[in-house]
Amino acid sequence: MEGKQYSECQIQNFEDSKLAVTEKDPIMRIKQPGDEIQEGMHGCEEKTTSDTKSWSTGFLMNMESTVAEIDCVSIGVSSNDIDLSVLHPDGSSLPIMGKSSLSEADDEESESHTWKKLGFEPTLPICLKFEDVTYKVTVKGEKTPDANKYILHEITGLVHPGEVLALMGPSGGGKTTLLNLLSGRIKLDSGTITYNNQPYSKSLKWRIGFVLQDDVAFPHLTVKETLTYAALLRLPNTLTMQQKKERATCVISELGLERCQNTVVGGTFLRGISGGERKRVCIANEILLNPSLLLLDEPTSGLDSTTALQIVKMLRNIARSGKTVVTTIHQPSSRLFSKFDKLILLGKGSSLYFGKASDAMLYFSSMGCSPLIAMNPAEFLTDLANGNIKDKSVPSDLEDKFFPRNNSLDMKHGELSQVDVHEYLVEAYAVKEAKLGKTKLIKPLLIDAEPRMKARSSTMEWGATWWDQLSILFRRGLKERRHEYFSCIRITQVFSTAIVMGLLWWRSDASSPKGLQDQATICYMCLQGCYSSFRCFGHSFQCLLPFSHSLKRE
Numbered sequence: 001m002e003g004k005q006y007s008e009c010q011i012q013n014f015e016d017s018k019l020a021v022t023e024k025d026p027i028m029r030i031k032q033p034g035d036e037i038q039e040g041m042h043g044c045e046e047k048t049t050s051d052t053k054s055w056s057t058g059f060l061m062n063m064e065s066t067v068a069e070i071d072c073v074s075i076g077v078s079s080n081d082i083d084l085s086v087l088h089p090d091g092s093s094l095p096i097m098g099k100s101s102l103s104e105a106d107d108e109e110s111e112s113h114t115w116k117k118l119g120f121e122p123t124l125p126i127c128l129k130f131e132d133v134t135y136k137v138t139v140k141g142e143k144t145p146d147a148n149k150y151i152l153h154e155i156t157g158l159v160h161p162g163e164v165l166a167l168m169g170p171s172g173g174g175k176t177t178l179l180n181l182l183s184g185r186i187k188l189d190s191g192t193i194t195y196n197n198q199p200y201s202k203s204l205k206w207r208i209g210f211v212l213q214d215d216v217a218f219p220h221l222t223v224k225e226t227l228t229y230a231a232l233l234r235l236p237n238t239l240t241m242q243q244k245k246e247r248a249t250c251v252i253s254e255l256g257l258e259r260c261q262n263t264v265v266g267g268t269f270l271r272g273i274s275g276g277e278r279k280r281v282c283i284a285n286e287i288l289l290n291p292s293l294l295l296l297d298e299p300t301s302g303l304d305s306t307t308a309l310q311i312v313k314m315l316r317n318i319a320r321s322g323k324t325v326v327t328t329i330h331q332p333s334s335r336l337f338s339k340f341d342k343l344i345l346l347g348k349g350s351s352l353y354f355g356k357a358s359d360a361m362l363y364f365s366s367m368g369c370s371p372l373i374a375m376n377p378a379e380f381l382t383d384l385a386n387g388n389i390k391d392k393s394v395p396s397d398l399e400d401k402f403f404p405r406n407n408s409l410d411m412k413h414g415e416l417s418q419v420d421v422h423e424y425l426v427e428a429y430a431v432k433e434a435k436l437g438k439t440k441l442i443k444p445l446l447i448d449a450e451p452r453m454k455a456r457s458s459t460m461e462w463g464a465t466w467w468d469q470l471s472i473l474f475r476r477g478l479k480e481r482r483h484e485y486f487s488c489i490r491i492t493q494v495f496s497t498a499i500v501m502g503l504l505w506w507r508s509d510a511s512s513p514k515g516l517q518d519q520a521t522i523c524y525m526c527l528q529g530c531y532s533s534f535r536c537f538g539h540s541f542q543c544l545l546p547f548s549h550s551l552k553r554e
């Protein structure tokens, strides 16, 4: 027991609950009536000490949601180690805070980094809840009057700290739009989005990290330079220059970017780091700020399945460190799919499923939709969201519902149309939602004031001062353009022009009218040169357009 201090657990409404602590593993378990004490737990029951109330134990479980889906809370606490997890009735454990749960015997992830050594300031745990989110745009018709186009229709969901929520569905389903709404970048038309039951506010801005699908990085900077300048620009003034640099180094090592840290990022015309490394650099750029909520738009697009899996595992580890992660995903492999905690399946802007990712197949098979051939679950779900029922069984009531009506019109070659399938699935999901009760489906676990206060007290003035920004941007600009400024061709060009000009006007006599004319000519040429440079300076602003996202972020 040496070196370990056990915390008192704040438990409400658990009248029959007991605490059990193992000596081996510092686990306190809220026992349910009838729950057997496991080997190794005997003799340590109800062991608590008074130097307690560590922030990790401050999570209060709402009784109703606990009964609905959570079996017990498992809290492992030592002076060095804090671990809070939620156990579901199926036996799976979901760590909410601290290191990955001990019960999560995931070999691959046992090697994972815990993110603790980063020594970041406390993260505010954010429980993200969205209910009936609707977003529409007005489409201007040439001949017809303007019409509303629904991009998202009554989408509901919930994600807790420690969880990874995947937004899946066919292209154009509305995933990016939902992500934008959740990040507060665009305003929703109806519905609610809350962060710990509070609406979006400016103070949340720096707690939300957003990794774009096509994030733009400076191609001529190395990975280390990119992250160091980002840290210098975006981290608070309260940190010293050295601390900011150290954080960049830490993030590089945590994201496994050491090998390529001195390689240029690269771009269309410059070979640089690989696609997977590039994605990791983009994620690292956001992780630097230690966001509570990390949103990612297709972080695995264009990557092979192994690299994609690495990225998703990394996201899982990030989530397990107490952050809330929401990501859109396209056609994940089955191994990758199994890494998500929750899933929202979107089809044409409507929700076709929301719940545990592992239950998605069960849900569809329970309604009569199952694959007839061996199929990756993600492929099956995306097919369904597309209305494609080839190689899948169809619910009998779907056939009954549409076949008589569609005898000649919608039925193509004796098959159900995609619209019919889509409508059926949307309706079926609405029925499920109504049956379960929407409020129960998205009942959040309440997060106690203590961890929130702790994280809030760490609120700092973010970003560098005006002068610091100027100096950092100047240095970064020089580095980014060094290949142009300091290229042999450019230097030779400047020097040779200077020498030729110098020779032409060598010893020109300003006292004679002819010499004066010569001097006037060189003045004119210099002014012309300045004017051209000035015009180029104006044009160069256009070059900033591709980096507008970086500018906004910084």
Ligand SMILES: Nc1ncnc2c1ncn2[C@@H]1O[C@H](COP(=O)(O)OP(=O)(O)OP(=O)(O)O)[C@@H](O)[C@H]1O
Pocket (backbone or CB within 6 Å): 137, 151, 169, 170, 171, 172, 173, 174, 175, 176, 177, 178
């Ligand atoms: N401002 C807009 N005006 C008109 N249509 C829009 C607007 N924004 C989004 N859309 C449409 O909404 C639909 C959903 O777009 P969104 O980018 O969210 O899809 P997505 O699921 O992320 O697709 P992808 O997987 O291909 O990135 C698309 O059909 C898109 O054309």
